[in-house]
Amino acid sequence: MRTLTRQLTEHVGKQATIKGWLHKKRLLGGLTFIVIRDRSGIAQALVKDKGEVEKLRGLQIGTVLEVSGVVAADDRAPGGVEIHEVGLKVDVPVEMEPPIEIDKPLSHESDNLDTLFEYRVIGLRSPREQAVFKIQSEIQRAIREYLRGQDFTEIRTPKLLAAATEGGAEVFKMDYFGKEATLAQSPQFYKQMMVGVFERVFEIAPVYRAEPSATTRHMTEYISVDAEFGFMDIEDLKQLLSDILRNVSDDLWQYCEGQLNEWGATKPVLPETIPSMSMAEIHEKYSAATGEKTIGEKDLRPEEERWVCEYASKELGSEAVFVTDWPASDMKFYHKAQDGKPEFADRIDLLFRGVEIATGSMREHRYDVVMKQLQAIGGNPEDPGFRYFLMAMQAGMPSHGGFGMGLERLTQKFIGLGNVKEASLFPRDINRLAP
RNA sequence: GGGCUCGUAGUGAAGUUGGCCUAUCACGCCUCCCUGUCACGGAGGAGAUCGCCGGUUCGAAUCCGGUCGGGCCCGCCA
Numbered sequence: 001m002r003t004l005t006r007q008l009t010e011h012v013g014k015q016a017t018i019k020g021w022l023h024k025k026r027l028l029g030g031l032t033f034i035v036i037r038d039r040s041g042i043a044q045a046l047v048k049d050k051g052e053v054e055k056l057r058g059l060q061i062g063t064v065l066e067v068s069g070v071v072a073a074d075d076r077a078p079g080g081v082e083i084h085e086v087g088l089k090v091d092v093p094v095e096m097e098p099p100i101e102i103d104k105p106l107s108h109e110s111d112n113l114d115t116l117f118e119y120r121v122i123g124l125r126s127p128r129e130q131a132v133f134k135i136q137s138e139i140q141r142a143i144r145e146y147l148r149g150q151d152f153t154e155i156r157t158p159k160l161l162a163a164a165t166e167g168g169a170e171v172f173k174m175d176y177f178g179k180e181a182t183l184a185q186s187p188q189f190y191k192q193m194m195v196g197v198f199e200r201v202f203e204i205a206p207v208y209r210a211e212p213s214a215t216t217r218h219m220t221e222y223i224s225v226d227a228e229f230g231f232m233d234i235e236d237l238k239q240l241l242s243d244i245l246r247n248v249s250d251d252l253w254q255y256c257e258g259q260l261n262e263w264g265a266t267k268p269v270l271p272e273t274i275p276s277m278s279m280a281e282i283h284e285k286y287s288a289a290t291g292e293k294t295i296g297e298k299d300l301r302p303e304e305e306r307w308v309c310e311y312a313s314k315e316l317g318s319e320a321v322f323v324t325d326w327p328a329s330d331m332k333f334y335h336k337a338q339d340g341k342p343e344f345a346d347r348i349d350l351l352f353r354g355v356e357i358a359t360g361s362m363r364e365h366r367y368d369v370v371m372k373q374l375q376a377i378g379g380n381p382e383d384p385g386f387r388y389f390l391m392a393m394q395a396g397m398p399s400h401g402g403f404g405m406g407l408e409r410l411t412q413k414f415i416g417l418g419n420v421k422e423a424s425l426f427p428r429d430i431n432r433l434a435p
Numbered sequence: 436g437g438g439c440u441c442g443u444a445g446u447g448a449a450g451u452u453g454g455c456c457u458a459u460c461a462c463g464c465c466u467c468c469c470u471g472u473c474a475c476g477g478a479g480g481a482g483a484u485c486g487c488c489g490g491u492u493c494g495a496a497u498c499c500g501g502u503c504g505g506g507c508c509c510g511c512c513a
Contacts (some may be wrong), residue, residue, distance in 0.1 A: 028471070044473075048470080076472085100447095101462065113443090209513085356513085359512085407513085
Protein backbone atom coordinates (compact mmCIF):
# COMPACT_ATOMS: atom_id res chain seq x y z
CA MET A 1 0.00 0.00 0.00
CA ARG A 2 1.20 3.45 -0.80
CA THR A 3 1.74 6.12 1.83
CA LEU A 4 1.90 9.77 0.84
CA THR A 5 4.85 11.81 2.00
CA ARG A 6 2.63 14.06 4.08
CA GLN A 7 1.21 11.02 5.90
CA LEU A 8 4.58 9.75 7.11
CA THR A 9 4.21 11.35 10.53
CA GLU A 10 1.25 9.02 11.14
CA HIS A 11 3.36 5.95 10.44
CA VAL A 12 6.32 6.43 12.77
CA GLY A 13 7.80 3.10 13.78
CA LYS A 14 5.95 1.25 11.05
CA GLN A 15 6.84 -0.08 7.64
CA ALA A 16 5.78 2.17 4.77
CA THR A 17 6.18 2.56 1.02
CA ILE A 18 6.17 5.92 -0.70
CA LYS A 19 6.01 6.37 -4.45
CA GLY A 20 7.14 9.41 -6.33
CA TRP A 21 9.91 11.14 -8.20
CA LEU A 22 13.55 11.41 -7.25
CA HIS A 23 13.83 15.07 -6.28
CA LYS A 24 17.35 15.27 -4.92
CA LYS A 25 20.16 12.96 -3.87
CA ARG A 26 22.99 13.78 -1.50
CA LEU A 27 25.73 11.17 -1.25
CA LEU A 28 27.84 11.40 1.88
CA GLY A 29 29.78 8.22 1.43
CA GLY A 30 28.49 5.75 3.95
CA LEU A 31 25.05 7.25 3.92
CA THR A 32 22.92 8.78 1.23
CA PHE A 33 19.97 11.08 1.56
CA ILE A 34 17.40 10.99 -1.16
CA VAL A 35 14.43 13.29 -1.39
CA ILE A 36 11.24 11.98 -2.95
CA ARG A 37 8.47 14.16 -4.33
CA ASP A 38 4.86 13.09 -4.62
CA ARG A 39 1.63 15.00 -5.03
CA SER A 40 1.51 15.83 -1.34
CA GLY A 41 5.02 17.20 -0.98
CA ILE A 42 8.52 15.90 -0.40
CA ALA A 43 10.10 13.50 2.07
CA GLN A 44 13.60 12.31 2.86
CA ALA A 45 14.88 8.76 2.98
CA LEU A 46 18.18 7.70 4.49
CA VAL A 47 19.90 4.96 2.50
CA LYS A 48 22.85 3.17 4.08
CA ASP A 49 23.04 0.01 2.00
CA LYS A 50 25.57 0.52 -0.79
CA GLY A 51 23.70 -1.86 -3.06
CA GLU A 52 20.56 0.22 -2.79
CA VAL A 53 22.47 3.42 -3.52
CA GLU A 54 23.99 1.76 -6.60
CA LYS A 55 20.50 1.35 -8.06
CA LEU A 56 20.44 5.10 -8.56
CA ARG A 57 23.80 5.32 -10.34
CA GLY A 58 23.43 7.15 -13.61
CA LEU A 59 19.82 8.03 -12.93
CA GLN A 60 18.70 11.62 -12.96
CA ILE A 61 16.30 13.75 -10.99
CA GLY A 62 12.82 12.77 -12.10
CA THR A 63 13.36 9.03 -11.86
CA VAL A 64 10.14 7.41 -10.70
CA LEU A 65 10.64 5.14 -7.71
CA GLU A 66 9.17 3.31 -4.79
CA VAL A 67 10.88 3.70 -1.45
CA SER A 68 10.10 1.20 1.27
CA GLY A 69 11.38 1.19 4.81
CA VAL A 70 10.70 2.02 8.40
CA VAL A 71 9.37 5.46 9.20
CA ALA A 72 11.55 7.06 11.85
CA ALA A 73 11.10 10.22 13.83
CA ASP A 74 14.33 12.20 13.89
CA ASP A 75 14.87 15.85 14.73
CA ARG A 76 17.63 15.99 12.16
CA ALA A 77 15.24 15.08 9.35
CA PRO A 78 13.35 17.81 7.53
CA GLY A 79 9.80 17.68 8.80
CA GLY A 80 10.88 15.49 11.72
CA VAL A 81 10.42 12.15 9.94
CA GLU A 82 12.27 10.14 7.35
CA ILE A 83 12.49 6.61 6.05
CA HIS A 84 15.17 4.21 7.29
CA GLU A 85 16.30 0.70 6.28
CA VAL A 86 15.43 1.65 2.76
CA GLY A 87 14.67 -0.66 -0.11
CA LEU A 88 14.48 1.04 -3.52
CA LYS A 89 12.54 -0.02 -6.58
CA VAL A 90 13.10 1.99 -9.72
CA ASP A 91 9.86 2.11 -11.72
CA VAL A 92 10.94 4.45 -14.47
CA PRO A 93 14.64 5.18 -14.80
CA VAL A 94 15.38 8.64 -16.16
CA GLU A 95 18.66 9.25 -17.94
CA MET A 96 17.84 12.62 -19.42
CA GLU A 97 19.61 15.38 -17.55
CA PRO A 98 17.00 18.05 -16.75
CA PRO A 99 17.81 21.29 -18.60
CA ILE A 100 16.90 23.27 -15.49
CA GLU A 101 17.23 22.53 -11.82
CA ILE A 102 13.88 21.88 -10.24
CA ASP A 103 15.03 21.51 -6.66
CA LYS A 104 16.06 25.17 -6.60
CA PRO A 105 13.87 28.23 -7.14
CA LEU A 106 13.60 28.98 -10.84
CA SER A 107 14.42 32.45 -12.04
CA HIS A 108 11.40 34.64 -12.67
CA GLU A 109 13.48 37.57 -13.90
CA SER A 110 11.80 39.00 -16.97
CA ASP A 111 14.87 38.26 -19.05
CA ASN A 112 14.61 34.59 -18.09
CA LEU A 113 10.89 34.04 -18.61
CA ASP A 114 11.55 32.56 -22.01
CA THR A 115 13.63 29.80 -20.44
CA LEU A 116 11.05 29.37 -17.70
CA PHE A 117 8.32 28.73 -20.27
CA GLU A 118 10.48 26.77 -22.70
CA TYR A 119 11.07 24.14 -20.00
CA ARG A 120 7.69 24.57 -18.38
CA VAL A 121 6.81 20.85 -18.33
CA ILE A 122 9.83 20.20 -16.16
CA GLY A 123 9.98 23.46 -14.23
CA LEU A 124 6.44 23.07 -12.94
CA ARG A 125 7.65 20.05 -10.99
CA SER A 126 9.26 22.45 -8.59
CA PRO A 127 7.06 22.73 -5.48
CA ARG A 128 7.46 26.49 -5.65
CA GLU A 129 6.06 26.62 -9.19
CA GLN A 130 3.32 24.22 -8.26
CA ALA A 131 2.33 26.56 -5.44
CA VAL A 132 1.21 29.19 -7.96
CA PHE A 133 -1.28 26.79 -9.46
CA LYS A 134 -2.41 25.30 -6.19
CA ILE A 135 -3.29 28.87 -5.26
CA GLN A 136 -5.01 29.43 -8.59
CA SER A 137 -6.99 26.24 -8.11
CA GLU A 138 -8.07 27.44 -4.69
CA ILE A 139 -9.08 30.84 -6.09
CA GLN A 140 -11.35 29.11 -8.57
CA ARG A 141 -12.84 26.91 -5.89
CA ALA A 142 -13.50 29.88 -3.61
CA ILE A 143 -15.18 31.89 -6.36
CA ARG A 144 -17.20 28.93 -7.53
CA GLU A 145 -18.33 28.11 -4.03
CA TYR A 146 -19.24 31.68 -3.24
CA LEU A 147 -21.26 32.21 -6.40
CA ARG A 148 -23.05 28.90 -6.08
CA GLY A 149 -23.88 29.90 -2.53
CA GLN A 150 -25.50 33.01 -3.97
CA ASP A 151 -27.65 30.87 -6.27
CA PHE A 152 -25.60 31.40 -9.42
CA THR A 153 -25.71 28.56 -11.95
CA GLU A 154 -22.40 27.59 -13.52
CA ILE A 155 -22.69 27.44 -17.30
CA ARG A 156 -20.48 26.63 -20.28
CA THR A 157 -20.82 28.71 -23.41
CA PRO A 158 -19.43 28.09 -26.90
CA LYS A 159 -16.00 29.38 -27.81
CA LEU A 160 -16.50 28.87 -31.55
CA LEU A 161 -18.57 31.75 -32.83
CA ALA A 162 -20.12 32.66 -36.14
CA ALA A 163 -18.73 36.17 -36.26
CA ALA A 164 -17.09 38.93 -34.33
CA THR A 165 -19.71 40.49 -32.14
CA GLU A 166 -18.85 42.26 -28.96
CA GLY A 167 -16.53 44.72 -30.58
CA GLY A 168 -13.50 46.18 -28.90
CA ALA A 169 -10.76 43.59 -28.80
CA GLU A 170 -9.49 41.90 -31.95
CA VAL A 171 -10.69 38.37 -32.58
CA PHE A 172 -8.99 35.30 -33.98
CA LYS A 173 -10.46 34.15 -37.25
CA MET A 174 -10.41 30.58 -38.46
CA ASP A 175 -11.73 28.35 -41.17
CA TYR A 176 -14.86 26.46 -40.22
CA PHE A 177 -15.68 24.00 -43.00
CA GLY A 178 -15.29 26.71 -45.57
CA LYS A 179 -16.98 29.40 -43.52
CA GLU A 180 -15.30 31.93 -41.31
CA ALA A 181 -15.54 31.39 -37.57
CA THR A 182 -14.05 33.29 -34.68
CA LEU A 183 -12.81 32.36 -31.24
CA ALA A 184 -14.84 33.88 -28.43
CA GLN A 185 -13.18 36.92 -26.93
CA SER A 186 -15.82 36.93 -24.19
CA PRO A 187 -18.95 34.96 -23.19
CA GLN A 188 -20.70 38.34 -23.00
CA PHE A 189 -23.83 37.76 -25.08
CA TYR A 190 -24.29 34.18 -23.94
CA LYS A 191 -24.15 34.98 -20.26
CA GLN A 192 -26.60 37.86 -20.79
CA MET A 193 -28.97 35.61 -22.71
CA MET A 194 -28.76 33.08 -19.88
CA VAL A 195 -29.89 35.71 -17.36
CA GLY A 196 -33.26 35.33 -19.08
CA VAL A 197 -33.08 31.62 -18.26
CA PHE A 198 -31.34 31.20 -14.90
CA GLU A 199 -31.36 34.77 -13.61
CA ARG A 200 -27.89 34.30 -12.13
CA VAL A 201 -25.06 32.63 -14.05
CA PHE A 202 -21.29 32.38 -14.09
CA GLU A 203 -18.58 30.77 -16.14
CA ILE A 204 -14.86 30.22 -15.64
CA ALA A 205 -13.40 29.55 -19.07
CA PRO A 206 -10.79 30.65 -21.59
CA VAL A 207 -11.27 33.63 -23.87
CA TYR A 208 -9.16 34.63 -26.85
CA ARG A 209 -7.86 38.04 -27.79
CA ALA A 210 -5.94 38.70 -30.98
CA GLU A 211 -4.43 41.90 -29.59
CA PRO A 212 -0.75 42.33 -30.47
CA SER A 213 -0.04 43.38 -26.90
CA ALA A 214 3.40 42.80 -25.44
CA THR A 215 3.13 43.74 -21.78
CA THR A 216 3.39 42.08 -18.39
CA ARG A 217 -0.40 41.91 -18.14
CA HIS A 218 -1.62 40.57 -21.47
CA MET A 219 -2.01 37.15 -23.02
CA THR A 220 -3.85 36.06 -26.14
CA GLU A 221 -5.60 33.31 -24.21
CA TYR A 222 -6.61 33.72 -20.60
CA ILE A 223 -9.15 32.42 -18.16
CA SER A 224 -12.06 34.76 -17.64
CA VAL A 225 -14.29 34.58 -14.59
CA ASP A 226 -17.61 35.86 -15.88
CA ALA A 227 -20.77 36.42 -13.88
CA GLU A 228 -24.07 37.98 -14.84
CA PHE A 229 -27.25 38.44 -12.83
CA GLY A 230 -30.67 40.03 -13.03
CA PHE A 231 -32.85 42.21 -10.82
CA MET A 232 -29.93 44.22 -9.54
CA ASP A 233 -28.18 47.56 -9.80
CA ILE A 234 -24.57 48.73 -9.95
CA GLU A 235 -24.28 48.84 -6.15
CA ASP A 236 -25.24 45.15 -6.00
CA LEU A 237 -22.52 44.47 -8.53
CA LYS A 238 -19.93 46.33 -6.45
CA GLN A 239 -20.95 44.39 -3.37
CA LEU A 240 -20.75 41.08 -5.21
CA LEU A 241 -17.21 41.85 -6.40
CA SER A 242 -16.22 43.05 -2.94
CA ASP A 243 -17.57 39.87 -1.39
CA ILE A 244 -15.83 37.67 -3.94
CA LEU A 245 -12.48 39.33 -3.46
CA ARG A 246 -12.69 39.15 0.33
CA ASN A 247 -13.87 35.56 0.27
CA VAL A 248 -11.07 34.51 -2.03
CA SER A 249 -8.56 36.30 0.16
CA ASP A 250 -9.81 34.74 3.40
CA ASP A 251 -10.00 31.36 1.77
CA LEU A 252 -6.46 31.55 0.39
CA TRP A 253 -4.92 32.52 3.68
CA GLN A 254 -6.82 29.76 5.38
CA TYR A 255 -6.01 26.92 3.01
CA CYS A 256 -2.92 27.97 1.07
CA GLU A 257 -0.78 29.78 3.58
CA GLY A 258 2.21 27.53 2.94
CA GLN A 259 2.10 28.15 -0.80
CA LEU A 260 1.61 31.89 -0.29
CA ASN A 261 4.56 32.07 2.08
CA GLU A 262 6.64 30.33 -0.54
CA TRP A 263 6.26 33.51 -2.60
CA GLY A 264 6.28 35.97 0.27
CA ALA A 265 2.68 36.96 -0.45
CA THR A 266 0.94 39.31 1.96
CA LYS A 267 -2.76 39.20 2.66
CA PRO A 268 -4.44 42.22 1.07
CA VAL A 269 -6.26 44.78 3.16
CA LEU A 270 -9.86 44.81 1.93
CA PRO A 271 -12.86 46.50 3.55
CA GLU A 272 -16.33 45.00 3.49
CA THR A 273 -17.18 47.21 0.56
CA ILE A 274 -14.37 48.24 -1.75
CA PRO A 275 -14.27 52.04 -2.07
CA SER A 276 -15.16 53.85 -5.30
CA MET A 277 -13.58 56.80 -7.04
CA SER A 278 -14.85 58.45 -10.16
CA MET A 279 -12.56 58.69 -13.13
CA ALA A 280 -12.67 62.49 -12.98
CA GLU A 281 -11.67 62.42 -9.33
CA ILE A 282 -8.73 60.12 -10.07
CA HIS A 283 -7.56 62.31 -12.95
CA GLU A 284 -7.77 65.35 -10.69
CA LYS A 285 -5.93 63.84 -7.76
CA TYR A 286 -3.32 62.18 -9.95
CA SER A 287 -2.68 65.39 -11.90
CA ALA A 288 -2.38 67.38 -8.68
CA ALA A 289 -0.04 64.83 -7.12
CA THR A 290 2.26 64.23 -10.07
CA GLY A 291 2.05 67.29 -12.28
CA GLU A 292 0.99 65.09 -15.21
CA LYS A 293 -2.10 66.35 -16.98
CA THR A 294 -4.69 63.62 -17.39
CA ILE A 295 -7.83 65.61 -16.67
CA GLY A 296 -10.43 65.03 -19.38
CA GLU A 297 -8.89 61.77 -20.64
CA LYS A 298 -11.38 59.01 -21.34
CA ASP A 299 -9.38 56.26 -19.70
CA LEU A 300 -6.83 55.76 -16.96
CA ARG A 301 -3.19 55.48 -17.87
CA PRO A 302 -1.45 52.37 -16.52
CA GLU A 303 0.61 54.71 -14.36
CA GLU A 304 -2.60 56.18 -12.95
CA GLU A 305 -3.94 52.73 -12.16
CA ARG A 306 -0.84 52.04 -10.12
CA TRP A 307 -1.00 55.43 -8.48
CA VAL A 308 -4.65 55.22 -7.49
CA CYS A 309 -4.12 51.81 -5.92
CA GLU A 310 -1.34 53.27 -3.81
CA TYR A 311 -3.64 56.13 -2.91
CA ALA A 312 -6.52 53.85 -1.95
CA SER A 313 -4.19 51.72 0.11
CA LYS A 314 -2.93 54.72 2.09
CA GLU A 315 -6.01 56.92 2.26
CA LEU A 316 -8.98 54.58 1.95
CA GLY A 317 -7.74 51.47 3.74
CA SER A 318 -8.18 49.24 0.71
CA GLU A 319 -5.79 47.60 -1.72
CA ALA A 320 -8.59 47.51 -4.27
CA VAL A 321 -10.68 50.34 -5.67
CA PHE A 322 -13.60 50.73 -8.07
CA VAL A 323 -13.31 53.26 -10.85
CA THR A 324 -16.75 54.72 -11.63
CA ASP A 325 -18.29 57.25 -14.02
CA TRP A 326 -16.76 56.23 -17.30
CA PRO A 327 -17.61 58.50 -20.22
CA ALA A 328 -20.64 57.27 -22.17
CA SER A 329 -18.87 58.11 -25.41
CA ASP A 330 -16.73 54.99 -25.01
CA MET A 331 -19.66 52.76 -24.10
CA LYS A 332 -20.26 49.47 -25.87
CA PHE A 333 -23.68 49.12 -27.45
CA TYR A 334 -24.92 46.64 -24.84
CA HIS A 335 -23.83 48.87 -21.96
CA LYS A 336 -26.31 51.03 -20.12
CA ALA A 337 -25.91 54.73 -19.46
CA GLN A 338 -26.53 56.00 -15.95
CA ASP A 339 -30.08 56.96 -15.07
CA GLY A 340 -30.25 60.74 -14.95
CA LYS A 341 -26.62 61.09 -16.07
CA PRO A 342 -26.54 59.85 -19.66
CA GLU A 343 -23.06 61.27 -20.18
CA PHE A 344 -21.72 58.43 -18.02
CA ALA A 345 -21.79 54.70 -18.56
CA ASP A 346 -23.12 52.61 -15.69
CA ARG A 347 -19.78 50.85 -15.54
CA ILE A 348 -17.09 50.04 -13.00
CA ASP A 349 -13.55 48.78 -13.26
CA LEU A 350 -12.00 46.96 -10.34
CA LEU A 351 -8.35 47.84 -9.74
CA PHE A 352 -6.32 45.63 -7.43
CA ARG A 353 -2.68 46.22 -6.52
CA GLY A 354 -2.04 48.38 -9.54
CA VAL A 355 -3.87 46.62 -12.34
CA GLU A 356 -7.37 46.28 -13.66
CA ILE A 357 -8.58 42.84 -12.68
CA ALA A 358 -12.24 43.17 -13.56
CA THR A 359 -14.66 45.24 -15.59
CA GLY A 360 -18.37 45.29 -14.86
CA SER A 361 -21.39 47.20 -15.96
CA MET A 362 -25.14 47.43 -16.11
CA ARG A 363 -26.40 46.17 -19.46
CA GLU A 364 -29.09 47.86 -21.49
CA HIS A 365 -31.99 45.45 -21.03
CA ARG A 366 -34.65 47.42 -22.89
CA TYR A 367 -35.01 45.91 -26.34
CA ASP A 368 -35.80 49.14 -28.19
CA VAL A 369 -32.92 51.02 -26.57
CA VAL A 370 -30.31 48.33 -27.13
CA MET A 371 -31.53 48.04 -30.72
CA LYS A 372 -30.99 51.77 -31.20
CA GLN A 373 -27.56 51.59 -29.59
CA LEU A 374 -26.59 48.74 -31.88
CA GLN A 375 -27.73 50.58 -34.99
CA ALA A 376 -25.94 53.71 -33.83
CA ILE A 377 -22.62 51.87 -34.16
CA GLY A 378 -23.61 50.44 -37.51
CA GLY A 379 -24.39 46.95 -36.29
CA ASN A 380 -26.75 44.80 -38.34
CA PRO A 381 -29.57 43.34 -36.17
CA GLU A 382 -29.87 40.43 -38.59
CA ASP A 383 -26.24 39.44 -38.18
CA PRO A 384 -26.10 36.00 -36.51
CA GLY A 385 -23.80 37.54 -33.93
CA PHE A 386 -26.53 39.93 -32.79
CA ARG A 387 -29.78 38.32 -33.83
CA TYR A 388 -30.16 35.83 -31.00
CA PHE A 389 -28.91 38.28 -28.45
CA LEU A 390 -31.63 40.70 -29.52
CA MET A 391 -34.14 37.86 -29.51
CA ALA A 392 -33.36 37.23 -25.85
CA MET A 393 -33.71 40.93 -25.02
CA GLN A 394 -37.04 41.02 -26.81
CA ALA A 395 -38.25 37.94 -24.97
CA GLY A 396 -38.15 39.69 -21.61
CA MET A 397 -35.00 40.67 -19.73
CA PRO A 398 -34.85 42.21 -16.29
CA SER A 399 -32.34 44.91 -15.43
CA HIS A 400 -29.09 43.04 -15.26
CA GLY A 401 -25.35 43.37 -15.20
CA GLY A 402 -22.18 41.49 -14.46
CA PHE A 403 -18.45 41.41 -14.70
CA GLY A 404 -15.50 39.73 -16.33
CA MET A 405 -12.41 39.10 -14.25
CA GLY A 406 -8.99 37.84 -15.33
CA LEU A 407 -8.11 34.74 -13.34
CA GLU A 408 -4.38 34.96 -14.06
CA ARG A 409 -4.23 38.63 -13.16
CA LEU A 410 -6.03 37.88 -9.91
CA THR A 411 -3.61 35.05 -9.17
CA GLN A 412 -0.67 37.24 -10.09
CA LYS A 413 -1.73 40.03 -7.77
CA PHE A 414 -2.50 37.82 -4.79
CA ILE A 415 0.93 36.22 -5.05
CA GLY A 416 2.86 39.27 -6.14
CA LEU A 417 4.21 37.96 -9.45
CA GLY A 418 5.69 40.47 -11.86
CA ASN A 419 4.15 39.12 -15.04
CA VAL A 420 0.68 37.68 -15.62
CA LYS A 421 2.22 34.91 -17.71
CA GLU A 422 3.84 33.48 -14.60
CA ALA A 423 0.30 32.72 -13.41
CA SER A 424 -0.47 30.67 -16.51
CA LEU A 425 0.60 27.03 -16.86
CA PHE A 426 1.29 27.44 -20.56
CA PRO A 427 1.00 31.11 -21.46
CA ARG A 428 -0.04 32.18 -24.92
CA ASP A 429 1.15 35.50 -26.20
CA ILE A 430 1.98 37.23 -29.42
CA ASN A 431 5.02 35.04 -30.02
CA ARG A 432 4.45 31.96 -27.88
CA LEU A 433 2.23 29.11 -29.03
CA ALA A 434 4.08 26.19 -27.46
CA PRO A 435 4.45 24.28 -25.21
C1' G B 436 1.57 48.91 -34.25
C1' G B 437 5.33 52.77 -31.77
C1' G B 438 9.64 53.49 -28.38
C1' C B 439 13.59 51.40 -25.46
C1' U B 440 16.55 47.27 -24.32
C1' C B 441 18.95 42.35 -24.19
C1' G B 442 21.21 37.67 -26.65
C1' U B 443 28.32 34.41 -23.64
C1' A B 444 28.67 25.99 -21.90
C1' G B 445 22.48 22.44 -20.05
C1' U B 446 21.04 26.70 -16.38
C1' G B 447 22.25 31.52 -14.12
C1' A B 448 25.87 35.16 -14.43
C1' A B 449 31.19 38.02 -15.29
C1' G B 450 33.95 40.02 -19.26
C1' U B 451 31.72 44.30 -23.84
C1' U B 452 36.40 52.39 -23.72
C1' G B 453 39.26 45.92 -29.36
C1' G B 454 44.95 42.61 -27.93
C1' C B 455 46.39 40.31 -20.79
C1' C B 456 40.08 35.68 -23.55
C1' U B 457 43.95 29.61 -25.47
C1' A B 458 36.72 33.27 -22.67
C1' U B 459 35.96 33.54 -16.05
C1' C B 460 32.65 31.96 -12.05
C1' A B 461 28.45 29.36 -9.74
C1' C B 462 24.86 25.46 -10.24
C1' G B 463 24.05 21.00 -12.93
C1' C B 464 26.62 16.57 -15.30
C1' C B 465 30.83 12.49 -15.07
C1' U B 466 34.89 9.96 -11.82
C1' C B 467 36.83 9.41 -6.91
C1' C B 468 36.74 10.51 -1.32
C1' C B 469 33.32 11.48 2.66
C1' U B 470 28.07 8.20 8.33
C1' G B 471 23.44 13.45 9.46
C1' U B 472 23.05 16.03 4.80
C1' C B 473 19.06 19.48 3.92
C1' A B 474 22.17 25.48 -1.43
C1' C B 475 26.24 19.03 2.12
C1' G B 476 31.70 19.26 1.78
C1' G B 477 36.54 17.93 -0.80
C1' A B 478 39.76 16.40 -5.30
C1' G B 479 39.69 15.92 -10.48
C1' G B 480 37.13 16.08 -15.41
C1' A B 481 33.96 16.96 -19.69
C1' G B 482 31.09 20.83 -21.71
C1' A B 483 30.73 27.52 -25.30
C1' U B 484 33.98 28.55 -31.87
C1' C B 485 30.43 34.49 -27.13
C1' G B 486 22.36 34.15 -31.47
C1' C B 487 23.27 34.33 -36.97
C1' C B 488 25.40 36.85 -41.53
C1' G B 489 28.53 40.47 -43.36
C1' G B 490 31.99 44.55 -42.60
C1' U B 491 36.10 47.60 -40.19
C1' U B 492 41.03 46.11 -38.21
C1' C B 493 47.50 43.40 -37.95
C1' G B 494 43.84 41.58 -34.23
C1' A B 495 36.57 41.34 -32.67
C1' A B 496 32.67 38.25 -27.30
C1' U B 497 33.98 43.59 -27.41
C1' C B 498 33.27 48.48 -32.92
C1' C B 499 29.70 49.13 -37.43
C1' G B 500 25.54 47.30 -40.64
C1' G B 501 21.90 43.72 -41.35
C1' U B 502 19.07 39.65 -39.57
C1' C B 503 16.70 36.25 -36.10
C1' G B 504 14.99 35.53 -31.15
C1' G B 505 13.73 37.46 -26.22
C1' G B 506 12.29 41.32 -22.61
C1' C B 507 10.20 46.15 -20.80
C1' C B 508 7.10 50.47 -21.60
C1' C B 509 3.07 52.75 -24.43
C1' G B 510 -1.56 51.98 -27.29
C1' C B 511 -5.67 48.21 -26.13
C1' C B 512 -7.67 45.36 -22.61
C1' A B 513 -9.06 40.86 -17.96
